[in-house]
Amino acid sequence: MCIFLLFLFPLSYVLFKKLLRSKSKLPPGPTGLPILGNLHQLGKFLHRSLHKLSLEHGPVMLLRLGVVPVVVFSSKEAAKEVLKIHDLETCTRPKMVAAGLLTYNFKDIGFTKYGEDWREMKKLVGLELFSPKKQKSYRYIKEEESDLLVKKLSNHAQTETSVDLGKTLFSFTAGIIFRLAFGHNFHECDFIDMDRVEELVIESETNVGALAFTDFFPTGLGWLIDRISGQHSKMHTGFTKLSNLLQHVINDHLKAEQPEDHLDLVSVMLDMINKPTKSDSFKITSDHLKGVMSDVFLAGVNAGVITMIWAMTELTRHPRVMKKLQEEIRATYTRLHPPAPLLLPRLTMSDIEIQGYNIPKNTMIEINTYAIGRDPKIWTSPEEFIPERFLNTSINYKGQHFELLPFGSGRRSCPGMALGITIIERCLLNLLYFFNWILPKGMTIEDIDMEELGSINIAKKVPLELVPTLHQ
Numbered sequence: 001m002c003i004f005l006l007f008l009f010p011l012s013y014v015l016f017k018k019l020l021r022s023k024s025k026l027p028p029g030p031t032g033l034p035i036l037g038n039l040h041q042l043g044k045f046l047h048r049s050l051h052k053l054s055l056e057h058g059p060v061m062l063l064r065l066g067v068v069p070v071v072v073f074s075s076k077e078a079a080k081e082v083l084k085i086h087d088l089e090t091c092t093r094p095k096m097v098a099a100g101l102l103t104y105n106f107k108d109i110g111f112t113k114y115g116e117d118w119r120e121m122k123k124l125v126g127l128e129l130f131s132p133k134k135q136k137s138y139r140y141i142k143e144e145e146s147d148l149l150v151k152k153l154s155n156h157a158q159t160e161t162s163v164d165l166g167k168t169l170f171s172f173t174a175g176i177i178f179r180l181a182f183g184h185n186f187h188e189c190d191f192i193d194m195d196r197v198e199e200l201v202i203e204s205e206t207n208v209g210a211l212a213f214t215d216f217f218p219t220g221l222g223w224l225i226d227r228i229s230g231q232h233s234k235m236h237t238g239f240t241k242l243s244n245l246l247q248h249v250i251n252d253h254l255k256a257e258q259p260e261d262h263l264d265l266v267s268v269m270l271d272m273i274n275k276p277t278k279s280d281s282f283k284i285t286s287d288h289l290k291g292v293m294s295d296v297f298l299a300g301v302n303a304g305v306i307t308m309i310w311a312m313t314e315l316t317r318h319p320r321v322m323k324k325l326q327e328e329i330r331a332t333y334t335r336l337h338p339p340a341p342l343l344l345p346r347l348t349m350s351d352i353e354i355q356g357y358n359i360p361k362n363t364m365i366e367i368n369t370y371a372i373g374r375d376p377k378i379w380t381s382p383e384e385f386i387p388e389r390f391l392n393t394s395i396n397y398k399g400q401h402f403e404l405l406p407f408g409s410g411r412r413s414c415p416g417m418a419l420g421i422t423i424i425e426r427c428l429l430n431l432l433y434f435f436n437w438i439l440p441k442g443m444t445i446e447d448i449d450m451e452e453l454g455s456i457n458i459a460k461k462v463p464l465e466l467v468p469t470l471h472q
């Protein structure tokens, strides 16, 4: 261990000094420790720690995590320069160990580097899952799942019992996404238990978002610390569970012939794996299939569920808004609780200049939409839940307004945006149209806990339990 430290100190120092020498005007940032850099200044929630540091050091801030330079952007102007003007130079992803494991060595869309694989996979999934034609043909799935949701909630309303909204909305969203992408009706599937799937999604997401030392200390030290701390085995245990589930779904497809007129994403990709291709063209492998399934499994479900839970939490805390919204249903909640507050990390592919600062090639980039959503220069009373602030403005969530980026922006923005929004709108519409919501007996609005949980996607820690009552 000591030998590693002896090696690492001069290495990280030399690398960072080289970076400092290479350009005159690097962004400001907090002074770090020789080996750790600024790692010791990061708390449990990265988005909150980075927000706090940026209030002291500015909206373009340079940190060093181990030997890795990271620039954090926390203003609308800076985010716009990165995601719009320098999108092409920053649209690759850093290689992180946990992401590599869960995506079968970066054979997915979300974590793969910018290039042919990413383009081909995005095209394929765009056609087979997100296209308006596919969405139209799958409308009946959304309708069936909505009916099931309303039926479940009506039972609670009749018996006046509280419902754990997190579990109910997870089952609704996963029900739709898994039927669309994997062709499985999970309510009728014997090898899936929805509670275990929910645990697995949360476990996998926590693993993929956790900081692994291997990512920040490239010599053997990080590798060793991750093994000693148990991080390595935690990641591998989670991955094995996910892998078994995905393999189960694939085996099921291989066993039964799929109807020609109703091929889901898994069937289409299995078909492509077996088809001969020209030697120089892109070849889909079983790792691509599992990588994409992993993306759908992780990116497709939780972000939507988290958005809806935060929306219902804020609405319950603000009965005035709940009432108004029930009169005029609309969805404008993603500023205070963006489900992925730091988007996904980017990596610069060349030296660039942003807001007058030099950002060298191979710098990791984080866009803090949580900080932007709380910037008093943009929002009046930023911490307050006032959805009416969006009435009479042109601001929307689609990635052209850099003060509100729940789906990111540019080349690496969320390809599932339209599907995600349809699910959220449909679900909230059902929740707010058919039901009124009250807190369980003995609980007041002040008792609603607002603590967060998670790493990439930030969920509500304590389950939201409410009692629905039927609205005539």
Ligand code: HEM
Pocket: 109, 110, 111, 177, 295, 296, 299, 300, 301, 303, 304, 307, 339, 340, 343, 344, 345, 405, 406, 407, 408, 409, 411, 412, 413, 414, 415, 416, 417, 419, 420, 421, 424
């Ligand atoms: C309300 C629902 C959703 C929200 C809020 C959301 C949010 C996001 C965000 C913030 C990113 C990162 C963007 C960036 O780094 O600039 C992202 C990427 C991604 N999302 Fe979503 N998402 C949602 C639904 C979905 C669904 C339903 C799917 C698929 C079934 C999906 C698949 C993906 C993929 C594959 C990426 C990676 C794109 C790339 O790197 O090229 N998302 N999403």
